[in-house]
Amino acid sequence: MAFIGAVKFLLQHLLLLCLFNYLPFSQGKQNWNEGYPFIRRASSLGYNGKSGGYDYIIVGGGTAGCPLAATLSKKFKVLVLERGGVPFNNPNVSFLHNFHITLADTSPTSASQYFISTDGVLNARGRVLGGATSINAGFYTRADPRFIRKVGWDTKLVNESYPWVEKQIVHRPKFSDWQRAVRDGLLAAGVSPFNGFTYDHKYGTKVGGTIFDRFGRRHTAAELLASANPHKLTVLIHATVQKIVFDTKGKRPKATGVIFKDENGKQHEAYLGNDRQSEVIVSSGALGTPQLLLLSGIGPKAELQKLNIPVVLDNQFVGKGMADNPMNTIFVPSKRPVQQSLIETVGITNLGVYIETSSGFGQSKDSIHCHHGILSAEVCNLFTKFTYCGYKITNNVRDLESTLECLTVGCCCKSLSHTIRTSLFMQLKMTCIVFSQNLYVHVS
Ligand SMILES: Cc1cc2nc3c(=O)[nH]c(=O)nc-3n(C[C@H](O)[C@H](O)[C@H](O)COP(=O)(O)OP(=O)(O)OC[C@H]3O[C@@H](n4cnc5c(N)ncnc54)[C@H](O)[C@@H]3O)c2cc1C
Structure with a gap:
């Protein structure tokens, strides 16, 4: 009996050891790209890389950008440009017990970008694939139906989308x-x-x-990319978009592509195909989105002119109404x-x-x-x-x-x-x- 007890004890501990070893390594450098073969470093484009023919270019692979890319790639050729790296091999991002460590890491390579609002409130935003789901407190809830109606979204479509997210990461x-x-x-x-x-x-x-599982492991929006069509999706990490390029010859300006820099500071360009439906979608977060629009010449004319940014479209609302x-x-x-x-x-x-x-x-x-x-x-x-x-x-x-x-x-x-x-x-x-x-x- 004592022998059987000892064997049981050993087996249990072996199982626990395997489990604890497996969790971090399953997200280790060696393994993550097997599940996401379409994710590459921006520098892999080589010197001054130009690519084109995309139906959609998504700027910002965050909470909104990742599920959008996964869905659009079912039918269309999609490029995602994300300024940060991947969350998979980062234990600070991956485990609940490190939640505070990511936020306390104010270094330039941190997944969390620290900032102070003009009113003096300390805050952070995601700088990594998965966006703020890689640094946030992980609470998940469906939206207030009144909100869905107020913003005019299709209630049926919204209700169909919830289980798609919940099954994968909640x-x-x-x-x-x-x-x-x-x-x-x-x-x-x-x-x-x-x-x-x-x-x-x-x-x-x-x-x-x-979005934390029972082992305390975080599941970010980046994992939603696992349901993408790998043949139609390219995700470039360490790709910071600096400007949206517009064709201004027509009645209204039309986005045709973007200029971005890689982790070595080299500049690259990516362009949409000729399809009239193709779009550049900016999902760079509450701060990053208006920032990129302003840098691209969309915003209040007087402010853009003051900063010597050529005006593409005068829009009084870009960058306004921000509040803590x-x-x-x-x-x-x-x-x-x-x-x-x-x-x-x-x-x-x-x-x-x-x-x-x-x-x-x-x-x-x-x-x-x-x-x-x-x-x-x-x-x-x-x-x-x-x-x-x-x-x-x-x-x-x-x-x-x-x-x-x-x-x-x-x-x-x-x-x-x-x-x-x-x-x-x-x-x-x-x-x-x-x-x-x-x-x-x-x-x-
Ligand atoms: C500390 C903290 C805790 C939170 N806790 C919760 C919570 O428990 N539950 C909850 O529901 N919400 C929580 N939130 C809020 C929630 O996480 C965010 O509202 C949401 O994730 C924002 O999604 P987003 O897609 O708009 O932006 P993000 O997820 O931030 O995505 C924007 C992405 O764009 C990238 N980007 C920005 N500029 C560029 C550029 N020029 N080029 C390329 N890429 C760019 C960024 O790196 C980022 O990955 C929390 C937020 C924080 C900061």
Whole structure:
């Protein structure tokens, strides 16, 4: 019996070892391009490469760009140009436990590009295939049907598209103790009913989907490219588009191609075919898209002229109406290690208040003085300064420490529900409750 027990023990550990070794290596340099033979470095085009005959050129292989490319390639010849590299062989991108490390990496080669808005809010954007799905908190939910109607999309088509994405990259979360505690806190604060686990946008408290699987491995929008037609798709990484080229001879300017540079700084050109339906599609994110349009001469005439950019089309709206979507972050410090979890439980009210929560992502005491991008201690300062009540909430939360043990087992959520109620009362648009050890929060 003892022998059988020992063999069982060994086999179990061998299995675990294989699993842990397999996960990182399955995304290693050697393997990823087998699944995506159409992805190449921009420099592989050689010196001053010119390519043409595309039905669609997609600028930005991010959250929108990747599924678009996969779908269009079923019928058309498609080129995707992405300024970043691939997410597959990057452990910082691939694993939930490294979520904060990517955001804290402010180096020029990081998958996350750190920036500060003109209003002084720290933020980050994706600089890698898969875009912000490679750096974000991974929460997945279907859109509010009212939003779909408001923007005039085809509801039937949208509803058909959801399962296509969900089957490939969305998972049901494991549901940690902290997420359970927040669920109880939300319900006690009146954010009801409890809608259980659902992808649908429903008022009340719910558990949504996540792009992290049960091993904590991230599945980005880049994986949606696996369903593309490999014979009709080319994806160039490290390809930064600098300008859209237009034919201005007709009544209205028509995009004919793009100029981009590779990772060695060499310039290349790519052109559409002669089909009148062919298009350059700019899906470079909320900041990258207007930036590229402006650089290409589409935007407010006076501003373009001031910058000596030849005007292709005078459009007053390009680059306007940008606003931060500030989040009120409530930090709940813990003296003990806390299990890591990203957004799983959310509270949604019909007043447009949205409450989410994460746990276990702290900072070390030594690193507090370093630059940590979006995860800097100063983030708390800025976000809580956003409203006076935010500042007060943060102070209240410090008193929560004594009840944390109860909170984590989900049996006492009085303090938590009080905090949530305050947030609801103030109608703070978005609140994130962060529970973690090593939170060196400066409240000024
Ligand atoms: C830290 C963080 C956490 C978030 N958490 C969540 C969450 O949990 N759930 C959720 O639903 N949303 C979340 N979001 C928001 C969500 O990720 C983004 O709104 C969404 O991914 C944006 O998609 P996009 O296609 O517009 O842009 P992106 O996904 O950013 O794609 C744009 C792509 O274009 C590329 N690009 C830009 N300029 C050029 C150029 N000139 N040439 C070539 N390529 C270019 C970029 O490198 C990028 O890959 C989060 C965002 C952040 C930053």
